Amino acid sequence: MQTHEIRQRFLDHFIKAGHTEVPSASLILDDPNLLFVNAGMVPFKPYFLGEQTPPYSRATSVQKCVRTLDIDEVGITTRHNTFFQMAGNFSFGDYFKRDAIAFAWSLLTNSLSDGGYGIDPQKLWPTVYLDDDEAEAIWRDYIGVPAERIQRRGLKDNYWSMGVPGPCGPCSEIFYDRGPAYGVEGGPEADEDRYIEIWNLVFMQNVRGPGGGKENYEILGPLPKKNIDTGMGIERVACLLQGVDNVYETDLLKPIIDLAAELTGRAYGAGDHDDDVKFRVIADHARTAALLIGDGVLPGNDGRGYVLRRLLRRVVRSVRLLGADKPTMGAFINLVIDTMSPSYPNLATQRKHIVDVAVGEEASFSKTLAAGSKLFADAAAATKAAERTTLSGSDAFTLHDTYGFPIDLTLEMAAEAGLTVDQEGFTTLMAEQKKRAKADATARKTGHADMSIYREFLDRGPTDFTGFDELISEAKVLGLVADGARVQSATPGQELVVVLDRTPLYAEAGGQMADVGTITTGDGVRLRVTDVQKAGKSVWLHKVVVDEGEIAEGDEVIAAVDQQWRHGATQGHSGTHMVHAALREVLGPSATQAGSLNRPGYLRFDFHSGKPLSESQRREIEEISNAAVEANYPVHTFETGQTEAKSMGAIALFGENYGDQVRVVEIGGPFSMELCGGTHVASSAQIGPVTLIGESSVGSGVRRVEAYVGMDSFRYLSKERALLAGLASSLKVPSDEVPGRVEQLVTRLRDAEKEVERLREESARAAASGLIDAAVTAGSTLIVGGRLPDGIDGNGLRTLAADLRGKVADRSAVVALFSSVGDGDAPKVPFVVATTDAARALGIKAGDIVKEIGGFVGGRGGGKPDLAQGSGTDAAGIDAAMARLRELVRDR
Known part of the structure; x- marks a missing residue:
C-alpha cells in the first residue's frame, strides 16, 4: 500500500466517524517554544490550553513535522528522520478512552475492503500507564486483546505532557510485532526493535505543575474537560504495509536513493555502511529541505534558516563524498516534489521557487567548500610545520562551525594529507556547543508561563473587536494588571495593562502596528493607550498610562482610537x-x-x-x-x-x-x-x-x-524636490541637467584625487631615496629610515620599505619608515620595519623590533621576521623610536 493511500485511508476513516478534517498546518507556527512543528497536536495547542475555543468537537489531520535534535544521527541508523507525517484524531471534551481505542483498533485491523489497513490483530501489543485500570479493561474486555499482550509502563514511557505546566495524562501505545527475526519475545518491555510503536493514544485528563524532564513534576488535579490527542506515524505504518525494514526503503524515499546511486555511480546496500549513511542523508535531508522551503524557510545563519542551510549542505557533502562532481540538487528536489506533491500540492505550484533556493544554496556551498579547502590546507601545513601528525580538534571545529566545513570531509582530506584528526577534541567542542544550544532552548520555554495571569480572561472568551466598524466603543473593564499581578485600581502616573470586554483598538498583528488612543470615563478618568497586544491570540491587552483620575475593575468606559493614527x-x-x-x-x-x-x-x-x-x-x-x-x-x-x-x-x-x-x-x-x-x-x-x-x-x-x-x-517628494532645486541653483543649470552635471563634477574630482595621489607617491619615493644617502650603521648593520611626508598609509609604507630593502639586499640592513595620516588633533602614525636576509641571519627580526618601538609612538604592531608593521598616535615619538631601533641593532 502506497504512503499516499495510507494517509488518505486514515483521514477517510475518521471523517466517516464524524471528525472534521483539518489540513496540515505550515511547519512554521507562531510558537515561542518551537523552531518547527514537531508533533501532530501542535496546531491544536491553543484549544488544549484553553486559549481558544475549538470550532469543532472532534478533528483529524495528517500534520507535517520536522525534528532536528538528532540531525547528526540521521543515516547512521534507519530509525532517525528529520521529516515525518503524524496522523492524528482529536476530541475536545467529546469522546474519551473507549472510543479513541476503538477507532484506532478498527482502522488498524479492518480489512482493506472495509477501509482499514488489514493488520493481523495477533501482532498488536497495547501498553497502558501503570495505574490506568480503565484503559487496560477497555483493551481486554471491550476490544478483546488477551491480558498477556497488554503491558503497563511508567511515567517516562506512558504519560504525556507538553513539557510545561498545563494539560497532561496517561497514554496507551500500540506496538507491532515484527517477528523473531528482529529480536526476542516478550512485548515492548523486552525489545523495542522487534516491537515498534505505531500509534500513541493520549488521554488528556489531568493538569501538571512545573518541573523538568518526563518524570519530575506534580499532577495537580483533573482537567475540567477531558480531551483526546492521538498520533499514528505514517512512515512507520508504511514500512509495515510495504513489507520493508525501514522508512528509507518505502515508496517516498527509495526513489531518491536510487537517483543518488545513478548520479554518483555508487550502490546502496552493497555492504559499505558509510556509503549507505550518505545515501540516507541525501534522501532524508532533500525531502525535509523541499518541505521547509515550501513553507517559507530560506537558508540563513541562524534559527530556521540555519537548520535548512545545514540540511542542504549535508546533502551536497554526501553527494561529493559519494563521488559526484557536478551539481545534483535540482534533480533531487524535483524528484521530492514529484513524490510528495500528491499529498502537498503547494510543492508543485512552488516548484521553481523551491528548486531555485536549493540550487542556489548548492552553488553557494560549493564556493564555501573551495574556501574551506584553502583553510584546511593552511591548518594542515601549520600542523606539519610543528612536526605534529594530528590536526587539532579546535581547527576541525573552527572549519565546521565557522566555515560550514563538514567533519567527515575534514577527516577525508586529513587522511589524504597523511594526517589524523583529534576527533575527541572536536566531539568535546561540539558537545559544549550542543549543551549551550539546549540550555538556550530550555530558557525559551516560557511561552505559556506568563499566561496564567490572563487565564480567567482566556476562559471567559475572546475580546469583542469592534474596530472594523467603529472607532469609539463603550466597554467594561474586566481586569487590571500591573507589574505582573492583578490590581483592583490604578492612579495617575501608573503604567498597566487593561483588559476590556470589547474594544475598537487594533492589537498588533499581521505586520500592522497596534493602534494608539484613549480609554476614558464620564467622570474625568483618562488613560493613554500606548500599545495593544494579544494573549492567546484572543484577548486584547491594552498597555496604558493613567493620565487623570482613578480607574477600577468593573468601570464602564469609552475606548477610542486616535483617528489620525x-x-x-x-x-x-x-x-x-x-x-x-x-x-x-x-x-x-x-x-x-x-x-x-x-x-x-x-x-x-x-x-x-x-x-x-x-x-x-x-x-x-x-x-x-x-x-x-x-x-x-x-x-x-x-x-x-x-x-x-x-x-x-x-x-x-x-x-x-x-x-x-x-x-x-x-x-x-x-x-x-x-x-x-x-x-x-x-x-x-x-x-x-x-x-x-x-x-x-x-x-x-x-x-x-x-x-x-x-x-x-x-x-x-517635496523634500527631494527642494533638494534638487537647490542643487540646480548652485550648479546654475536646469533641474533636468543636474544628474549629468553632478556626474561631470564627480569625474573631475576623482581625476584630481588620482593626480594628488600620484604626486604624493612621487614625493614619497624621492624622500625615501634620500634616506639611503642618510643611512647610519649600528654595529655591522645599516639602518635606513625615518619620517616620510604625511599622508602615506600602511600599504604605501610597505611598498616603499620593500623597494628600499631591495636596494640594500646585499648586506645586513634594517629599513624603518614612519608617516602621519589624517587631520585633527590625533592623526594616525603608521610605521613599517623590513629586514634583509643578512640581518635576519644575525637574529634581527622585524616583528621583534616593531613590538619594541611601537610604544614610543603610542601604538603597537607585529608581523613576521622579514616584514612587520604597526600604528600609533604620537608622531613626536618617532625620533625616540629610531634611537631605540639603533640600540637594538647595535647589540647584535
Whole structure:
C-alpha cells in the first residue's frame, strides 16, 4: 500500500466517524517554544490550553513535522528522520478512552475492503500507564486483546505532557510485532526493535505543575474537560504495509536513493555502511529541505534558516563524498516534489521557487567548500610545520562551525594529507556547543508561563473587536494588571495593562502596528493607550498610562482610537497589499511575502527573491502601485472558509495559522486578494501616493522594499524636490541637467584625487631615496629610515620599505619608515620595519623590533621576521623610536 493511500485511508476513516478534517498546518507556527512543528497536536495547542475555543468537537489531520535534535544521527541508523507525517484524531471534551481505542483498533485491523489497513490483530501489543485500570479493561474486555499482550509502563514511557505546566495524562501505545527475526519475545518491555510503536493514544485528563524532564513534576488535579490527542506515524505504518525494514526503503524515499546511486555511480546496500549513511542523508535531508522551503524557510545563519542551510549542505557533502562532481540538487528536489506533491500540492505550484533556493544554496556551498579547502590546507601545513601528525580538534571545529566545513570531509582530506584528526577534541567542542544550544532552548520555554495571569480572561472568551466598524466603543473593564499581578485600581502616573470586554483598538498583528488612543470615563478618568497586544491570540491587552483620575475593575468606559493614527495605519496596510500585488506583477508569483511592517505613512515589505530589483523594476512597481491608487479601486472585506478563499485566488502567508473561517481583503477585484485580519482604507485612492524609498537584502533569498504613502510620501517628494532645486541653483543649470552635471563634477574630482595621489607617491619615493644617502650603521648593520611626508598609509609604507630593502639586499640592513595620516588633533602614525636576509641571519627580526618601538609612538604592531608593521598616535615619538631601533641593532 502506497504512503499516499495510507494517509488518505486514515483521514477517510475518521471523517466517516464524524471528525472534521483539518489540513496540515505550515511547519512554521507562531510558537515561542518551537523552531518547527514537531508533533501532530501542535496546531491544536491553543484549544488544549484553553486559549481558544475549538470550532469543532472532534478533528483529524495528517500534520507535517520536522525534528532536528538528532540531525547528526540521521543515516547512521534507519530509525532517525528529520521529516515525518503524524496522523492524528482529536476530541475536545467529546469522546474519551473507549472510543479513541476503538477507532484506532478498527482502522488498524479492518480489512482493506472495509477501509482499514488489514493488520493481523495477533501482532498488536497495547501498553497502558501503570495505574490506568480503565484503559487496560477497555483493551481486554471491550476490544478483546488477551491480558498477556497488554503491558503497563511508567511515567517516562506512558504519560504525556507538553513539557510545561498545563494539560497532561496517561497514554496507551500500540506496538507491532515484527517477528523473531528482529529480536526476542516478550512485548515492548523486552525489545523495542522487534516491537515498534505505531500509534500513541493520549488521554488528556489531568493538569501538571512545573518541573523538568518526563518524570519530575506534580499532577495537580483533573482537567475540567477531558480531551483526546492521538498520533499514528505514517512512515512507520508504511514500512509495515510495504513489507520493508525501514522508512528509507518505502515508496517516498527509495526513489531518491536510487537517483543518488545513478548520479554518483555508487550502490546502496552493497555492504559499505558509510556509503549507505550518505545515501540516507541525501534522501532524508532533500525531502525535509523541499518541505521547509515550501513553507517559507530560506537558508540563513541562524534559527530556521540555519537548520535548512545545514540540511542542504549535508546533502551536497554526501553527494561529493559519494563521488559526484557536478551539481545534483535540482534533480533531487524535483524528484521530492514529484513524490510528495500528491499529498502537498503547494510543492508543485512552488516548484521553481523551491528548486531555485536549493540550487542556489548548492552553488553557494560549493564556493564555501573551495574556501574551506584553502583553510584546511593552511591548518594542515601549520600542523606539519610543528612536526605534529594530528590536526587539532579546535581547527576541525573552527572549519565546521565557522566555515560550514563538514567533519567527515575534514577527516577525508586529513587522511589524504597523511594526517589524523583529534576527533575527541572536536566531539568535546561540539558537545559544549550542543549543551549551550539546549540550555538556550530550555530558557525559551516560557511561552505559556506568563499566561496564567490572563487565564480567567482566556476562559471567559475572546475580546469583542469592534474596530472594523467603529472607532469609539463603550466597554467594561474586566481586569487590571500591573507589574505582573492583578490590581483592583490604578492612579495617575501608573503604567498597566487593561483588559476590556470589547474594544475598537487594533492589537498588533499581521505586520500592522497596534493602534494608539484613549480609554476614558464620564467622570474625568483618562488613560493613554500606548500599545495593544494579544494573549492567546484572543484577548486584547491594552498597555496604558493613567493620565487623570482613578480607574477600577468593573468601570464602564469609552475606548477610542486616535483617528489620525488609524487613518495613517490603514494607508500603510492597504499600501502594503498594493506593493505586494505590484511586485508579483513585475517579478512573478515567486515573489511571495516573507514578512511586513506598516505604520502610519510607512510600509516595508519582505519578499522572496534571489537578486536585487533593477532601477527599471523599481519604477515599474511604483507606477503599478500608483496606477491602482488613481483607479480608486473599491476595497471589500468578507469572511469565508479557508478552502473557498484559496480557490478564489486569495494569497495566504506561509507560516500563519489560519482558522477555518478567514477574512479576505480584496482591492480592485483580481488586482489584490489576500487573507488579512488588519484594517484598511475604503478605496485605493485613500492610500495617496506610493513612493519607494529603498530596496535591500535582509537575508539569503529575501529582499526588502520600503515606501512612504499618503502625506508622508508627499513630504518626502517635496523634500527631494527642494533638494534638487537647490542643487540646480548652485550648479546654475536646469533641474533636468543636474544628474549629468553632478556626474561631470564627480569625474573631475576623482581625476584630481588620482593626480594628488600620484604626486604624493612621487614625493614619497624621492624622500625615501634620500634616506639611503642618510643611512647610519649600528654595529655591522645599516639602518635606513625615518619620517616620510604625511599622508602615506600602511600599504604605501610597505611598498616603499620593500623597494628600499631591495636596494640594500646585499648586506645586513634594517629599513624603518614612519608617516602621519589624517587631520585633527590625533592623526594616525603608521610605521613599517623590513629586514634583509643578512640581518635576519644575525637574529634581527622585524616583528621583534616593531613590538619594541611601537610604544614610543603610542601604538603597537607585529608581523613576521622579514616584514612587520604597526600604528600609533604620537608622531613626536618617532625620533625616540629610531634611537631605540639603533640600540637594538647595535647589540647584535
